[in-house]
Amino acid sequence: QKEVEQDPGPLSVPEGAIVSLNCTYSNSAFQYFMWYRQYSRKGPELLMYTYSSGNKEDGRFTAQVDKSSKYISLFIRDSQPSDSATYLCAMSETGGGADGLTFGKGTHLIIQP
Amino acid sequence: GAVVSQHPSRVICKSGTSVKIECRSLDFQATTMFWYRQFPKQSLMLMATSNEGSKATYEQGVEKDKFLINHASLTLSTLTVTSAHPEDSSFYICSARDTSSYNEQFFGPGTRLTVL
8 A cells, every 4th residue: 555645637627616636645644744736847836734634725725634534635616727737745744844755646637618 | 935946957868877967946045955756647756865964865765876966055956867777767856945934845847867
């Protein structure tokens, strides 16, 4: 079993829809959870950063962490064609960027105009 | 946000040659940089952690003699792929830790290496 599981998609939804992206993980020591957006042939860009369980909202994006289920989610409201990209979940045991991150494979999201 | 650059963005080389990839933090100092590798349709996999002024720490299964890392200054880390082979062809991405920005890691744009 891989440490972080993420459905690679592609996930195609119409513009304006609510998008739900998810990851599951096996390492109970993970405490810090991140979502990155990656466009083709570019480096990842940080979208959301959360610690432990709970919700965090930033504009159209909401991140949820359920440590008891080892499950994290990213919701995108009012999706736009510009949101089309690959979304990567990432995790670490320690915060502060002190450790390298463990990534999921990424979900390729397509927002249809 | 902080900016991290990589050079070159793309390199094609013959089997058996060595290739050097540079990672620079442009507007902040980074005591720690990380090197990742990403194969097509796969996750970014951490290869090594590079600390300024000390030896890099390599992840299990990554050959330290093949992937030489030098972090000689607070803004520059280099990864040298020695005696490259076709199986080393991949997308190499670095990240740099900005201690002034909640210790967030900022990623470079990546370097695509193709070994013929």
